[in-house]
Amino acid sequence: xxxxxxxxxxxxxxxxxxxxxxxxxxxxxxxxxxxxxxxxxxxxxxxxxxxxxxxxxxxxxxxxxxxxxxxxxxxxxxxxxxxxxxxxxxxxxxxxxxxxxxxxxxxxxxxxxxxxxxxxxxxxxxxxxxxxxxxxxxxxxxxxxxxxxxxxxxx
Amino acid sequence: xxxxxxxxxxxxxxxxxxxxxxxxxxxxxxxxxxxxxxxxxxxxxxxxxxxxxxxxxxxxxxxxxxxxxxxxxxxxxxxxxxxxxxxxxxxxxxxxxxxxxxxxxxxxxxxxxxxxxxxxxxxxxxxxxxxxxxxxxxxxxxxxxxxxxxxxxxxxxxxxxxxxxxxxxxxxxxxxxxxxxxxxxxxxxxxxxxxxxxxxxxxxxxxxxxxxxxxxxxxxxxxxxxxxxxxxxxxxxxxxxxxxxxxxxxxxxxxxxxxxxxxxxxxxxxxxxxxxxxxxxxxxxxxxxxxxxxxxxxxxxxxxxxxxxxxxxxxxxxxxxxxxxxxxxxxxxxxxxxxxxxxxxxxxxxxxxxxxxxxxxxxxxxxxxxxxxxxxxxxxxxxxxxxxxxxxxxxxxxxxxxxxxxxxxxxxxxxxxxxxxxxxxxxxxxxxxxxxxxxxxxxxxxxxxxxxxxxxxxxxxxxxxxxxxxxxxxxxxxxxxxxxxxxxxxxxxxxxxxxxxxxxxxxxxxxxxxxxxxxxxxxxxxxxxxxxxxxxxxxxxxxxxxxxxxxxxxxxxxxxxxxxxxxxxxxxxxxxxxxxxxxxxxxxxxxxxxxxxxxxxxxxxxxxxxxxxxxxxxxxxxxxxxxxxxxxxxxxxxxxxxxxxxxxxxxxxxxxxxxxxxxxxx
Amino acid sequence: xxxxxxxxxxxxxxxxxxxxxxxxxxxxxxxxxxxxxxxxxxxxxxxxxxxxxxxxxxxxxxxxxxxxxxxxxxxxxxxxxxxxxxxxxxxxxxxxxxxxxxxxxxxxxxxxxxxxxxxxxxxxxxxxxxxxxxxxxxxxxxxxxxxxxxxxxxxxxxxxxxxxxxxxxxxxxxx
Numbered sequence: 002x003x004x005x006x007x008x009x010x011x012x013x014x015x016x017x018x019x020x021x022x023x024x025x026x027x028x029x030x031x032x033x034x035x036x037x038x039x040x041x042x043x044x045x046x047x048x049x050x051x052x053x054x055x056x057x058x059x060x061x062x063x064x065x066x067x068x069x070x071x072x073x074x075x076x077x078x079x080x081x082x083x084x085x086x087x088x089x090x091x092x093x094x095x096x097x098x099x100x101x102x103x104x105x106x107x108x109x110x111x112x113x114x115x116x117x118x119x120x121x122x123x124x125x126x127x128x129x130x131x132x133x134x135x136x137x138x139x140x141x142x143x144x145x146x147x148x149x150x151x152x153x154x155x156x
Numbered sequence: 157x158x159x160x161x162x163x164x165x166x167x168x169x170x171x172x173x174x175x176x177x178x179x180x181x182x183x184x185x186x187x188x189x190x191x192x193x194x195x196x197x198x199x200x201x202x203x204x205x206x207x208x209x210x211x212x213x214x215x216x217x218x219x220x221x222x223x224x225x226x227x228x229x230x231x232x233x234x235x236x237x238x239x240x241x242x243x244x245x246x247x248x249x250x251x252x253x254x255x256x257x258x259x260x261x262x263x264x265x266x267x268x269x270x271x272x273x274x275x276x277x278x279x280x281x282x283x284x285x286x287x288x289x290x291x292x293x294x295x296x297x298x299x300x301x302x303x304x305x306x307x308x309x310x311x312x313x314x315x316x317x318x319x320x321x322x323x324x325x326x327x328x329x330x331x332x333x334x335x336x337x338x339x340x341x342x343x344x345x346x347x348x349x350x351x352x353x354x355x356x357x358x359x360x361x362x363x364x365x366x367x368x369x370x371x372x373x374x375x376x377x378x379x380x381x382x383x384x385x386x387x388x389x390x391x392x393x394x395x396x397x398x399x400x401x402x403x404x405x406x407x408x409x410x411x412x413x414x415x416x417x418x419x420x421x422x423x424x425x426x427x428x429x430x431x432x433x434x435x436x437x438x439x440x441x442x443x444x445x446x447x448x449x450x451x452x453x454x455x456x457x458x459x460x461x462x463x464x465x466x467x468x469x470x471x472x473x474x475x476x477x478x479x480x481x482x483x484x485x486x487x488x489x490x491x492x493x494x495x496x497x498x499x500x501x502x503x504x505x506x507x508x509x510x511x512x513x514x515x516x517x518x519x520x521x522x523x524x525x526x527x528x529x530x531x532x533x534x535x536x537x538x539x540x541x542x543x544x545x546x547x548x549x550x551x552x553x554x555x556x557x558x559x560x561x562x563x564x565x566x567x568x569x570x571x572x573x574x575x576x577x578x579x580x581x582x583x584x585x586x587x588x589x590x591x592x593x594x595x596x597x598x599x600x601x602x603x604x605x606x607x608x609x610x611x612x613x614x615x616x617x618x619x620x621x622x623x624x625x626x627x628x629x630x631x632x633x634x635x636x637x638x639x640x641x642x643x644x645x646x647x648x649x650x651x652x653x654x655x656x657x658x659x660x661x662x663x664x665x666x667x668x669x670x671x672x673x674x675x676x677x678x679x680x681x682x683x684x685x686x687x688x689x690x691x692x693x694x695x696x697x698x699x700x701x702x703x704x705x706x707x708x709x710x711x712x713x714x715x716x717x718x719x720x721x722x723x724x725x726x727x728x729x730x731x732x733x734x735x736x737x738x739x740x741x742x743x744x745x746x747x748x749x750x751x752x753x754x755x756x757x758x759x760x761x762x763x764x765x766x767x768x769x770x771x772x773x774x775x776x777x778x779x780x781x782x783x784x785x786x787x788x789x790x791x792x793x794x795x796x797x798x799x800x801x802x803x804x805x806x807x808x809x810x811x812x813x814x815x816x817x818x819x820x821x822x
Numbered sequence: 823x824x825x826x827x828x829x830x831x832x833x834x835x836x837x838x839x840x841x842x843x844x845x846x847x848x849x850x851x852x853x854x855x856x857x858x859x860x861x862x863x864x865x866x867x868x869x870x871x872x873x874x875x876x877x878x879x880x881x882x883x884x885x886x887x888x889x890x891x892x893x894x895x896x897x898x899x900x901x902x903x904x905x906x907x908x909x910x911x912x913x914x915x916x917x918x919x920x921x922x923x924x925x926x927x928x929x930x931x932x933x934x935x936x937x938x939x940x941x942x943x944x945x946x947x948x949x950x951x952x953x954x955x956x957x958x959x960x961x962x963x964x965x966x967x968x969x970x971x972x973x974x975x976x977x978x979x980x981x982x983x984x985x986x987x988x989x990x991x992x993x994x995x996x997x
Binding site for chain 1: 394396398401403404431501502503504505509510513514517518520521524525528529532536541542543544545546547548549550553554558677679680681758759760761769770771
């Protein structure tokens with residue numbers, strides 16, 4: 002029982018402080034850098050919270066990470082350098098935009114493959130169906146169809 | 157004390173409901189298989205009884221909440237005597253046990269409704285439909301009773317007071333969002349049951365689709381509203397102004413919505429044209445399966461996220477087994493019983509059939525993409541390939557272009573006829589609208605912001621491409637000798653439903669486009685007397701005060717807002733609350749909503765020199781997101797009100813309804 | 823026959839997905855390997871908690887297998903795992919602490935109250951070393967081998983059984 006309580010406590014400590022806007026007042030030299038800061042903090046995942054970008058999270062580590070992003074932007078580092086810096090410390094887990102590599106091939110490739118497959122299916126199906134509809138009706142069929150249409154109209 | 161018995165009554169009612177569901181699940185199906193009318197006749201009374209007893213069980217739990225019976229573990233963990241009564245009543249579904257009970261109650265309600273409003277269904281069809289719904293109900297009621305009993309007691313050590321409802325949930329959103337969402341999720345069980353019944357009975361003609369269409373539309377409308385409410389809730393409650401996070405829990409609701417959207421279109425094709433039969437059955441199974449999977453993903457904690465408030469692997473295993481049985485058996489049945497030779501109905505490239513085929517394929521690709529992105533981290537983890545995250549950048553990169561392509565075809569959909577539309581006609585009906593969409597789209601950002609923006613142009617053009625051809629079509633169709641109004645009135649409600657639904661998509665697209673590109677956010681330090689200008693509004697802090705709510709303490713800021721040089725001003729009051737029972741801080745956002753813009757002020761940290769960090773946001777057109785969703789839902793409901801669904805199918809056209817299964821014999 | 827097989831596809835797809843979901847049930851999402859695994863302990867230059875004048879760097883960890891524990895006075899779980907750390911020290915494991923985002927005074931109070939299993943404590947008030955280690959919440963524990971390479975990482979609370987079942991065997995493995 003004591004162990005369960007302890008584990009529970011442990012789990013509780015891991016929970017993020019939700020519903021808490023992370024608000025910091027920062028000065029930027031130009032609007033482009035400010036936008037880059039916003040994009041970077043939206044695409045980096047807070048390693049401690051369950052599922053939040055560091056820009057949205059109030060947890061201390063997210064604050065530290067935002068601070069680093071800000072400082073490195075002021076240092077003139079590129080987006081890639083900043084992302085690499087974070088991945089070196091916290092792993093690929095912090096990237097909301099997974100890199101294209103062996104293990105993510107399916108992730109990026111499958112939708113593209115499905116679009117191609119979908120296009121093939123559409124072309125194939127319509128061609129088959131078109132043949133069905135294009136076949137001319139015989140005189141007898143035509144007459145039956147006319148009768149049917151007439152009945153439908155008068156109903 | 158009489159009240160002490162209430163949880164036991166509820167528990168007892170729950171057990172009776174399970175037994176009734178069991179009878180409802182077994183007898184009618186057996187009766188339909190052996191052609192025994194008496195057995196089939198169990199369906200209706202059992203559905204009624206099950207609904208009744210679940211309602212009693214549910215009322216008992218609600219009563220325990222309202223009476224602050226903290227001897228009930230569920231109440232003690234999720235309520236508090238200081239909680240206002242309406243949050244006590246909705247706290248029932250603000251936790252795992254209660255929300256599964258609500259899920260079951262809603263399932264029973266749908267089942268009851270089907271038994272009431274489908275009197276004209278052939279007896280064996282109805283028996284099978286009710287049987288399938290009964291079996292689903294058995295699964296969920298067993299889940300409640302075995303793993304998630306909400307009536308469990310904390311005896312003899314009854315706590316003095318409850319742990320309180322998570323402050324995040326103490327909001328109007330909790331009152332409306334989950335019930336709506338569940339109505340949608342669970343509502344898809346009806347079309348699922350119809351599809352399974354059709355497979356079981358070997359009656360895979362178009363008849364079942366006609367019966368199932370109204371139920372599907374209504375469920376879809378509920379789900380649409382449910383998702384919109386969730387998005388709106390997150391927008392104002394979480395305090396950072398986002399409205400969609402591609403969180404696994406959000407995706408879990410989007411998946412059945414996407415599949416359901418494909419389904420309502422493919423149902424139309426099957427009903428009207430008799431084609432896509434197997435496909436429609438498969439989509440019906442898929443849609444409900446995705447609803448179940450959404451429940452699994454949320455309830456098991458497999459994909460932990462902001463929302464998952466009930467994570468428990470043992471429960472997860474139970475739902476997974478349930479999911480496996482339901483979906484596995486259905487898909488097996490599908491593989492065995494779906495027609496081997498499809499009934500060939502011809503159509504050309506330029507036909508509504510072809511456009512709806514493309515619609516279905518795109519929607520399914522979108523569904524698979526969202527599903528893939530949602531479970532991919534899990535896939536890699538299970539294969540020991542490391543932990544990665546898939547988030548908004550991935551989903552946006554794929555979802556947005558797919559949506560654009562979908563909309564390109566969507567613009568033509570309402571103009572095209574079934575089977576074939578001469579190219580000349582189609583061109584005549586759409587060229588002007590297309591041109592206008594392009595031109596207006598191109599200049600819209602210039603007029604709005606004085607600067608060109610490709611994304612905005614694209615979004616506006618796409619939205620107009622949906623709306624303008626429809627408007628032209630409406631104009632052409634409403635021509636009538638007795639005047640326009642008479643012409644408009646003559647159009648069928650189903651047609652109006654389609655118009656509204658598509659209009660809703662266009663409105664949502666405008667909202668997404670504008671708010672994503674033109675939202676402004678400023679984080680500023682503000683003390684009393686400070687002011688800051690954002691997007692033409694001046695925000696001035698006039699007062700900082702301490703407040704006391706029913707169960708929280710708060711720091712509140714009074715912000716006076718003035719537009720331009722206008723003399724009139726209004727006040728916004730963001731708060732930073734501390735909820736007493738849990739000691740949890742919360743940001744209470746101040747919102748000034750408007751059709752064309754929202755103003756959004758959130759309090760950050762106390763900077764300890766009398767000033768606070770404040771986040772001020774200007775969100776243009778953000779309301780259009782949810783307005784569009786409401787229009788879509790209205791469209792779905794309106795289509796159901798169409799005359800032809802009110803007429804009884806069997807009475808009018810008994811031969812068609814009772815037709816022998818054509819495919820099964822070929 | 824071909825069409826029948828085609829109709830089986832959805833079932834197959836679902837079964838595959840179901841298998842993954844089943845595997846997913848036993849995965850702990852918080853149990854993530856450190857990104858620094860099999861890499862050198864990050865460079866740092868910080869004073870010790872005990873002596874504000876003494877500056878230490880990564881060479882502190884070379885020459886002997888060391889368990890580096892990141893803790894702070896503000897962290898309740900750290901208090902709970904102190905008995906396990908004391909136990910490890912008693913069994914001859916070399917422990918070095920990182921007092922993370924703390925004040926000297928509080929850090930010292932903590933050690934006075936809960937015992938000090940650490941040979942020395944690196945004082946990291948800004949959390950800069952913690953950040954370079956990819957620490958996102960205390961306690962976290964790293965095993966560093968003789969060459970200063972990180973070999974094992976434990977996130978969160980160390981239970982008594984973890985000491986026996988994983989940490990001691992890992993220490994033996996890299997000795």
